[in-house]
Amino acid sequence: MNIRVRFAPSPTGYLHIGAARSALFNWLFARKVGGKFLLRIEDTDLQRSTDESVASIIEGLEWLGLHYDEEKVFQSDNAEKHRAAARKLVEEGKAYRDFTPKEQRADANxxxxxxxxxxxxxxEGIDHRSNPFRDLAKGESDRRAAAGEPFAIRLKVARDGSSRFTDIVYGEQERAYSEIEDLVLLRSDGHPLYNLSVVLDDIEMGITHVIRGQDHLTNTHKQILLYHAFGADVPQFAHLPLILAPNKAKLSKRKHGEVVSLTTYRDRGFVPDAFVNYLALLGWSPDTTRYPAQIVRDNQEVRPNLEPGTEIFSRQRLIEEFSLDRIHKSPAVFNFHENDPRHWTDDKALWMNAEYIRTMPLDELSPMVKDELRAEKLWREEYDDDESEWFVKVVDLIRQRFFTLKDFSSQGRAYFSEDFDLEEAAVRKNILKEPKLKELLPQLADRLDQVEPFTAANVEAALRVFAEESQQKAGLFINASRTMLTGQAVGPSMFDVFEIMGRERSVMRLRSQRPWNEF
RNA sequence: GGCGCAUUGGUGUAGUUGGUUAACACGCUGCCCUCUCAAGGCAGAGAUCACGGGUUCGAGUCCCGUAUGCGCUACCA
Structure with missing residues (x-):
């Protein structure tokens, strides 16, 4: 069987992380089983759908590296087919025209x-099946329609019995038909409604597995009714647990703002693979019996497939490990702290991004840093040319303590530009507290100017000698130098910094009187 | 209102047919390392497995009920 899945977002705003996770799970499944991953834009709600949103969805998928197969489908293009299908159901007696005037209802409540x-x-004992038009004679219905009376089309749901299906994640599902209303297929203005459109499009696209949010779980019964009405094969369903806000409330675009928008993660310096890795662990977990910690089962050695305890999975490894039956049922909380810049999003996501930044291959990281520097006007063409080796060395040196790609242009700014800030706290702590430094630092600069070649080891030797001669601790000069050269109190091992900065810049910055002029 | 789904430390999760002190990751605390901050190493705090019954020699694991949260219930998607 050719497995085909789809991601079907409605373009009514930016791509949020719940939707991104649905896309990821569909993609992982498709790649795992060698199936097709399709994209369909559900833009039947014309009032709320926008082109910008479509663009943001496509951009988001691209950023995550979730490439879809075949041509993307716009649901609105199929509206005419959907209308015809609904009319056919009326002809076959499976649906009926409802001439009840449309109720106006405010969206808010x-x-x-x-x-x-x-x-x-x-x-009042009214059953929602007691629609007076449900059993209206066909001739009468046709007459009224021909006379121009407006009507909606409703599916005629059986009176007795129940609908059942097995969800791959949630298991056996059953719902009495008496709980399912005669759902509207076509609005009185001829507009096809969601439940009709999804089913028809999924049939036409040959979708075999519907993987989507749990909010669609109960509506699935209605959709199965439609598959039956159209005589189509019913696909398999796998519903995903919802992602909730910290107080276990629904994660909403309106209330929680940009922290739930996928583009935020791109714009704030996330590495796509890191975010994919994090997202995959929200509602799914790998089979731990494949961890070496539990390597022996029934006296049989199980393949030592993973590092003990690791949660770092490359894209490839994710595909290998993924399976729908290890998706779990309870909702996941997306844990962020609204007014805390250090914890603006989930700690684990931040940690994972840092982990990727400090361990990923440099030839993959460097281009990302390049993009970031470009955006901040810190990029120089030499970094791609004569100084490419230097550039990669800097990236490798400073990446060790960064959390996001943004850090390369903010905390890392001094490596790429003379226009960098001195942090006040750092200056006070490392420089101004020792007045002699005003004289000593230029002397140190003179001394280092003589070091040849200008390597970490040689600079260290020279600095330590100078410290001894001036009867100061080496640490005083090391920490002061860090602030003079980088503006900060923290950073990589200082002698590596000297070597990377080079003689000219190191000496110039040590001689600078900025701390005394600026503070 | 009705129907459905869920409930393991602060968060993400493991715990596959019920069986010793509930495991892992993130976060947190302390120590080591050290020129700072990270990283790394070591140690630690933190869970009466939502609550109440029941079945059983024994339940996080099975059954019933309650609570809470969420979802669906629309001529929204």
Whole structure:
């Protein structure tokens, strides 16, 4: 069987992480089983759909590296087919025209309206199947339609019995038909509705596995009814647990803002593979029996496939390890702290990004750093040419303590530009607290100017000799130098910094009187 | 209101047919390393497995109930 899955976002805003995770799981599954991963834009809600949103979705997928197969489908292009299909159902007696005038309902309190209406109906003993047009004679219905009377088309759901299916994640699902209303397929203005469109498009696209958010779980029964009505094969369903906000509330674009937007992660310096890795662990986990920690089972050695305890999975490894039956059912909390810049998003995501930055191959990292420097106007063409070796060395040196790609242009700025800030706290702690440094640092500069060749080891030797002669601790000069050269109190081993900066810049910055002029 | 789904330390998760002190990752604390900060190494705090019953010699694991959260219930998607 040719396995075909799809990611079907509605373009009503930016791509949020829940949707991105759905896309990822579909993609992982497709790649794992050698199937096709398709993209369909569900833009049937014309009022809310925008081109910018479509662009942001495509950009997001591209950034994550989730390439879709075949041509993307716009659901709105199929509206005419969907209308025809609904009409056919009326002809076959599987659906009926509902001439009830359309109710106006305010979008804001739909939930409340539903509850109120349900209560009222229960009190009056009205079954939601008691639509007067459900059993209207076909001839009469045709006549009224021909006369131009507006109508919606509803599916005629069986009175007795129940619908059941097996969800790959949530297991056996059953729902009595009496709980399923005669759903509207076509609005009275002829507009096809979601449940009709998804089913028809999924049939046409040959979708075999529907992998999507748990919010669609109960509606699946309605959709299965439609598959039956159209005489089509019902696909397999796998519903994904929802991703919640820290207080276990629904993660919403409106309330939680940019932290849930995928583009935020790109713009704030995430490495795509790191974010993919993090996202994959939200609602899925690998089979730990393949970890060496539990390598022996039934006296049989199991393949030592993974480092003990690791959660770092390359894209390739993710594909190898992924399986739908290890997706779990309970919702995951996306743990971020709104007003804390250090923890603006989930700690684990941040840690994982840092882990990728400090361990990934330099030939993959360097281009990302290049993009970042370009964006901040710190890039020089020499870094691609004569100084390419130097550039990669700097990246390797400073990446060790960075969390995001942004850090290369902010904390790493002094390596690429003379225009960098001195941090006040660093200056006070490492320089101003020892007045003699005003005289001593230029002397140190003179001394280092003589070092030949200008290597870490030679600079270290010279500096230590100078410290001894001036009867100061080496640490005083080391820490002061760090602040003079980088503006900061923290950073890589100082002698490596000297070597990387080179004689000219090191000496010039040591002679600078900026700390005394600026503070 | 009805129906459905979920519930293991702060967060993500493991715990496959019920069986010794509930495991791992992130985060947190302390120590080591050290020119700083990270990284790394070591040690540690933190979970009466939502609650209440039941089945059993024995339950996080099975059954029932309750609570809480979430979802669906729309001529939204």
């Amino acid at each position: 739909v939930k409340q309206n539903i509850a109120d209406r349900a209560r009222a109906h229960a009190a």
